[in-house]
Amino acid sequence: MKSIPNMSFALFLALFMLTAMSQAATTDDATTSDVQTPPAEAVKQNTQDLLKSLKAYGADQREEAVEATKAALDAADKRIDALQTRLDDNWDSMSEAAREKAQASMKALRKQRTQVAEWYGSLKTSSDSAWDEMKEGFSQAYQALAEAWDDAVKTFDSEK
Known part of the structure; x- marks a missing residue:
């Protein structure tokens, strides 16, 4: 009965990630410029747990x-949206060079998210014989997404 513990862990992980994302997307006051993104370490830990x-x-x-x-992809989408909101909220205070760097980082992040979505589709529909290959491909793509996230946050934070 190996699937019961794994299913419980998956549900726990999904709830943890969604809770973390909802907390990260909230603001301390009514202004949108205070939208926070989760700490890089939390994203790294969530990624490691998922993989x-x-x-x-x-x-x-x-x-x-x-x-x-x-659940992990939904959480990633919320993180990306929160980062985009931070970028939008701070746009007027950014230099042209900072805007270009931030836009390039967001573009790379969204491109990587699309690649993860493609692997997710393959994972969902793979045959039993291709399962391990699809898991590995998805894992690599998701890890690359986490790295792109980290790069985008670092770029944004360094340019504020």
């Missing part, structure tokens, strides 16, 4: 794996 969990899923546990990855 570790994903490795444990066999092809017979595809549904649980897809649920966990979907």
